[in-house]
Amino acid sequence: MKKGLSRRNLFKYMGVGGATAVVAGCEKKPEKLIPMLVPPTDYEYTPQTAYQYMTTCRECDAACGMMVTTREHRAQKAEGNPNHPVNQGALCARGQASLQTLYNPNRHAHPLADGKQIPWEEGMQQFSAIIQAASGAIAYLGKPASGSEGDFVDEWLQAAGGGQRFKFNLLTQKSQAEANKIAFDHADVPEYAFEKAGVVFNFSTDFLENWGNPVENARRFTDMHVYKNGRKNKFIHISPQVSLTGAKADRWIVINPGTEGLVALAIASVIQKENGTYKFLKKYLQAYSPEKVAEATGVSAEILSELAIDAMEHGPLLALGGGNVSATDQSVETLVAVNILNAVSGALNKTILFSDQTAPESSTHQDLTQLISDLNAGKIKLLIVDDSNPVYALPPSMGFLQAMKKVFVVSLASQKSETTHAANLVLPALTAYESWGDAFPRNGVRSIQQPVMSTVNMFDARAREDILLSVAQSVNKKAFSGNSSYLDYLQNIWQKIQRKVGDRRNFDSFWISVLENGGIFEKPKFIRASLNRRVASVKLNDPGMAGSDGLTLLPTTSLLLGDGSGANKPWLQEVPDPMSQIVWDSWMEINPDTAQKLGINDRAIVEVSTPYGSVQATAYYHFGIHRNAIAIPMGQGHQHSGDVADGFGINVMELLPDQMDKAGSLVFVGAKAKLKLINEKSYTVNTDGNARQL
Template sequence: MDRRKFLKYGGATIAGLTLGNYFGDKLFAKHINKNGWEGPYGEEKYEITFCTQCPAGCGMNVKVSDGFPTTATGNSSCPIAQGKLCPKGVAAPYLMYDPDRWVAPVIRENPFSSPWQKVSWEKALATFADALKKLQDSGREKKLMWLMSDEHSSFTLLVRKFMRAFGSPNLFTIKNDRDPAAKKSNALMFNASTYPIYDIENASLILSFGTPFLENWGSPTFQHRAYSRLRDPSSGLRGQFIHVEPRFSPTAIKADIWLANKPGTEGYVALGIAYVLVKERMYNSKFISKHCRDFGDFRDLILKNVSPQKIEEISGIPYVQIRKVAHMFARAKNPLAIAERRPFSNGLFASCASLSLNLLVGSVNQKGGLLTDNQTLLREFWEDELLATQEHTSLEDNLTSLDDLAEVIASNPEKRPAVVVISDSRCLSGIHGKSSFLKAIREVPLVVSLSPYKDDSSYSANLVLPDHTFLEKWQDRFVFGNTMNNAYTCSKPLAKPLLNTMDKADTIIRVASLLGGRIQKTMQQKNHQDAIRSTAKRFFDSGRASSGKIFGEKNLPDNFEDFFLTLVKNGGWYEQSSARPTPRANVNQLYSFATGELFSKELWKGPQKADEQKGYPYTLYPFDVLSLSSIGNQNQPLLQEIVTQLVDGAWTVWCEINPKTAEKERLRNGESAILESPLGKLEVKVCHYEGIPEDAIGLFIGNESLDGGRWARKGAIAPADLLPFKSDEGEKYPLSIVTKVKLTKIG
């Protein structure tokens, strides 16, 4: 690039600190016209990698033209993608050309009053290492805190090794991809230590309790393909789909029957269906007698405590509809009930009630049903790796959210960290308490971001050590999803680094070298590639690799060198989850939680609600969308453009309101308004939508940024921060509860 072009495109950046539009414009011009303004294409080839936009880890074939990645399609050999990608995967290559990528390390004295300045990598790494050295010299190692997303990778193992060697227990891994209630209920009922797996593609009837399985849940690519097989009439019988949810969502639109319940009452609908199955003796008595104990107690509790009138009153669904669905579910060849969604109060109750339906009809560890245990050899290997790098604890044992963490930091100077490292911005995406946490760490002397982009991780940062994008570096991932296959994906760089960035794994290794001593000895790997190779070798040497196959290969290589070369070339290794004999579930124990003492005292009152306050007439209904949820960087124009097909909410933070409610509030479609809960206010775009109840306001959680790029929606508060979070008794994770809001016209 000559100086004239650099100045032209650099004028739109932050004083030349971010990339600008030059490379993006160049690529788009070539893609549209092969004899574009910079000349024709040179060499074109396809390389294999995997997508990191969400935890699903879909395999990708990326077209590389003149050394620049341009487009992506699904890797047909990958058992997760099977040749297809969701919109996030299609958009992934353009992350490399994000105009708001940092071009080099940057530093500033004060996050809110000083400008960013470019520095050399030597000075940036020395600044980080010196701050850590001061903590070591003063015996304050516990003043180091590290935040990262729940990424099952060699990078995670490096961070854990570093924190253990440094002497700080304060490593926080933010888990925001699946509903923890599903894992807990699976443990309660089946004594399983993992999330359950749902054999959607072989089911004949799916009964979903608010699970957005055609939106942002699990692997969207896998779920859509499984759904298409469910609906394929060539199998002899077109499968049926029933969905329970207050909102007429993209998933509900596809359903044969949509039951619009009151928010937070999905568990009671499931309980009503269980009541019908028990009362009318439509359960699988042979299966229950073989696999369940204390069923008689469960049956008596259901018949004594549940009534059609109560279920109808709480859920808002006529009992005649509940009974109809119960009959359809009982008569289906391979019925399957699912209840995973955004963590919600009483979600454990809803998940337990849903699992009980699978148990009642015998659809457990059967084809087309619920597979209770995903404890495979690959997962065992990963858990061994975690044990080898030692578990870490929190600042406080009772911390449940970033909000709690922010309160500890703000209120207790003795526990306030001196150095905070944020690995990526995905650990902050759609998370309650993000705003308060980022504001709380303003008083921390050094906050370090390792993100490649100008995003929330740099909002309170003094120092940015920008990572490569995933196409420019080595990477691996252990994938344990809700699909039928677990996988170990691995790939090499597809392009040379475009900017003066550094693989964040290499950054850690370099800092460890500067610190010397025990830490340097612990971090024995030369670089990220070496760390990945070491992980793969331990996996191969453990003998567990023999339980699966490398993508696209029939036979597994018999030596490690060939195994690793083929693993990287083909993009990964996979094993198929196999069902084991159904354990004897303690139904009485489960429903002593769901229908016993708590049933009569607390649960029968309905879902947990925020304290009632006057002037808040509507129930807030939060939801996710496929294109922007669970990703770290919202600064993606393609995904912003297609964020919703139900309303005109592209490029905004929007709320959905029933047209009848909008008429009463005198709110026109498309105008701005203030959405307010007792916790805060948020400016939103009003979108009329008949698929939202008249007494509710729908709000998309995820498209928010305090310090994002030019296409990200920025605001002083994130939508998730309007939701009060509480923990159900005995639980550690935060749950959104039924919240009242009001909507006020601006002007």
């Protein structure tokens, strides 16, 4: 844990979002506590009366429905929207802790120009001037849009004279979508009907943590795995590492890093040989028989055959692939292999369901490579970044920070971050609790995001879209004609939605019902998918990671911190990691057998070095990891994200290359690490004690 965090300040931060709020003052360390229950003076309200507002959670791409309880126009509790078909009233820890974005002392309290406070009028004038000077050489870098925001930004760029929108999300499922396009001609991520499966094979996904929609996955997985009618379905985790998801498994099959696809094809070869389906795969799968891949995968032919028998006897099967631990340079090929297994086992259109929809937006890290190249070449004069944090999230080897220093950068963000710290102009944006928006995460689901409370008057912020709309109209009088705010723009979109769904009420009545329910929810429409013959041309090779020098580094995801965006919330920092029980810090998982051979004790400080960088982390003995691998979770190691986030743990991205797979997604697994003992003791805090206490 970082030194210098006093007990007094710790309790200050822990109270934020609960019973108190910290005033940011002039962006200095907060020393004054203001009761959160002190209501605003410019709104009418009924004292001591709670109201519930339905809105949309924006902590990740899942866009779960959220119900926020407010008193005196102050949000006090976040829960799941019971009307929402995706999460059905449940909400993850990150969603509940999102309340702390409102009262976070590290919110931007006022506009900044080169780090100095300026009035809003001056900030908007600067923004308008640089847009005009850029003459269309503009890049907008933001998260993939799941609602109307994407079209709004595209229209804004046209109004501003031109430019390009770049989408960035560190934990993307672009490789999954690319594999589905190859296998099924659908560049989309399907629904996974856990409850219809008799056995689940999990190839390294962390579906209970950050993969897909963890809240929905948890609900459907519980339905599948619960003991009922005298039977309990099987869950088998096939991976080099046991995550929280893997800890729920009935059986762990430890495999060599990067060989998930080979295991999937070996199982598929046995099933195809038995049931005779997809005859065009017969010759292809013979090259991946259990006997031929046993040595490469580290799994015996007998066990591979047993898994195939399990799938055939206890089906329907649901095979899942993806996530950080399998994100090698063959990630797309690996996921195609999992698709083949689902097809030959009969899971397609039973437990794997594709919606009749246009694939939602997704990000490709390869586009960021192009953006960096354009920044370095001087093709871009203005870079606009929203609440995303690429300076922290991207590997330093990509050179994003150095490239963005060559242009004028405007940050439209609510929270401090490494990216806003490097921006020339920071215009503070309202949080999702205080602004309008919507999300269409899947077929049949249209969620609304509404302000659930009055703005926190200690933070002089404005809605991001209203900032953009205002500045566009200042440089182009014809921009967004008839719209005085983003709410006007949004209501125009929802008037079209009303006509599309055939609602004959007047719009005011329709709009009120949308706000009351949290959106419009219809029964999803699915389409049949079939396996494309071109999968037989996808070659999968032995990555050979287990036998080479060094230990394979596995950057894992954190249930609580995600890609690092949760690190500025003290509730999430204080919750012990479900596996290691460590709080406010990073750690390095290592197999005890491997550690003892290297002379590394449990909780010792170790230097982890790859060809791309080095960090120091605490060794954590974990029997659930391959002997030739180590794992370090993402999310910590911030430098300019505020007192709650800065100085705790390390950023594992500093150890990774800028290599991409065939879908343009970052390769997380492939770097080889070397370890050096630094100190026998660490200051790691964990709630279950440590080995020295035994």
